[in-house]
Amino acid sequence: MDGYLLDTDTCVSRIRRKFDIDQRIAQVGKRNCCVSEITIAELRFGAERGNQREEQMLLIDTMYEEFSVLPIVGCDSSFRCRKSTVVEHRSKDRRFRPVDRSDGGVSRTDSRNE
Numbered sequence: 088m089d090g091y092l093l094d095t096d097t098c099v100s101r102i103r104r105k106f107d108i109d110q111r112i113a114q115v116g117k118r119n120c121c122v123s124e125i126t127i128a129e130l131r132f133g134a135e136r137g138n139q140r141e142e143q144m145l146l147i148d149t150m151y152e153e154f155s156v157l158p159i160v161g162c163d164s165s166f167r168c169r170k171s172t173v174v175e176h177r178s179k180d181r182r183f184r185p186v187d188r189s190d191g192g193v194s195r196t197d198s199r200n201e
Contacts (some may be wrong), residue, residue, distance in 0.1 A: 090119040093154070095129045098122065102130075102146050121155040 093101075093112075101108035112120055127147060134143035150156070 090121060091115060092157070093120055093122045093126065095126045098126055098130055098150070099133070102143060117153055121157055122150055123157045124159045127151075127156065 097108060100106045101112075127150065130147045130150075131144065134140055134147060137143060
């Protein structure tokens with residue numbers, strides 16, 4: 088598919104109604120735009136931490152109807168959960184700490200802890 092892959096920053100600007108993103112999308116046509124599941128997962132992660140969670144989640148959900156969504160098998164919910172675990176660990180001591188590997192996930196550790 089030739090077209091435009093809308094990244095997370097572009098989608099955030101669209102949700103915030105900045106930079107005339109909707110107008111630009113209209114110029115190239117929605118059928119020529121797509122988003123990845125990673126972008127959707129990042130948007131949901133941000134919405135969960137924001138003040139307008141429900142409103143933003145609805146806007147994010149409509150993206151499935153508006154654009155082609157490029158699949159990254161199984162990333163959406165697990166990415167959001169893992170990222171929030173990593174962010175929680177980082178905020179405690181500012182180092183990248185290991186996350187729970189019980190689900191077979193891969194994580195990096197601080198080399199000083201090995």
